[in-house]
Amino acid sequence: GENVEQHPSTLSVQEGDSAVIKCTYSDSASNYFPWYKQELGKRPQLIIDIRSNVGEKKDQRIAVTLNKTAKHFSLHITETQPEDSAVYFCAASKGYSTLTFGKGTMLLVSP
Amino acid sequence: EAGVVQSPRYKIIEKKQPVAFWCNPISGHNTLYWYLQNLGQGPELLIRYENEEAVDDSQLPKDRFSAERLKGVDSTLKIQPAELGDSAVYLCASSQYGTSVTGELFFGEGSRLTVL
Numbered sequence: 001g002e003n004v005e006q007h008p009s010t011l012s013v014q015e016g017d018s019a020v021i022k023c024t025y026s027d028s029a030s031n032y033f034p035w036y037k038q039e040l041g042k043r044p045q046l047i048i049d050i051r052s053n054v055g056e057k058k059d060q061r062i063a064v065t066l067n068k069t070a071k072h073f074s075l076h077i078t079e080t081q082p083e084d085s086a087v088y089f090c091a092a093s094k095g096y097s098t099l100t101f102g103k104g105t106m107l108l109v110s111p
Numbered sequence: 112e113a114g115v116v117q118s119p120r121y122k123i124i125e126k127k128q129p130v131a132f133w134c135n136p137i138s139g140h141n142t143l144y145w146y147l148q149n150l151g152q153g154p155e156l157l158i159r160y161e162n163e164e165a166v167d168d169s170q171l172p173k174d175r176f177s178a179e180r181l182k183g184v185d186s187t188l189k190i191q192p193a194e195l196g197d198s199a200v201y202l203c204a205s206s207q208y209g210t211s212v213t214g215e216l217f218f219g220e221g222s223r224l225t226v227l
Contacts, residue, residue: 101153
């Protein structure tokens with residue numbers, strides 16, 4: 001089955017800096033790659049996703065890039081703010097299969 | 112519109128006791144998932160339903176876990192008997208057509224189980 005590796009496990013940045021979280025996947029047939037944000041004690045929520053027919057997608061301060069050849073995708077957050085502090089999960093799936101999640105990255109943005 | 116509703120939010124039981132979790136998905140969502148989330152880890156699939164049919168239960172420990180989704184709406188996840196290692200958050204999620212078409216999973220708040 002699919003295996004998703006996520007790095008780093010923790011990331012500390014100063015407010016205003018950029019943050020990058022990277023994921024690799026094992027199944028070359030995977031074609032859908034979402035990112036979820038989970039604030040402490042709350043439910044995971046989708047923040048951005050990308051499908052394998054595009055290489056990059058941007059939504060305001062967040063962007064996701066996909067390299068199908070290398071089987072990795074990344075989340076980029078620019079101009080980080082304290083409210084960006086949360087755990088971020090990447091995930092992957094193919095066709096109608098279920099999402100496989102990474103282990104998460106705890107992002108801490110210090111004022 | 113109400114989101115995914117789960118109950119109870121918290122449950123503390125002694126080992127070997129049974130426990131049940133309930134989930135009501137977003138109206139109209141035909142796909143329902145139960146995920147297990149251990150502390151500091153990502154969600155791991157236990158079972159996925161398409162309407163009332165379990166289409167992916169390969170990760171469900173069937174010796175002690177069971178689930179049902181009668182009438183293709185709400186769902187119950189049961190553990191009997193519970194073990195210490197079952198302490199975790201049990202997340203329910205729903206989507207309209209499965210991840211391939213719409214993409215987004217809507218999660219509930221989760222049910223946090225503590226087994227003593």
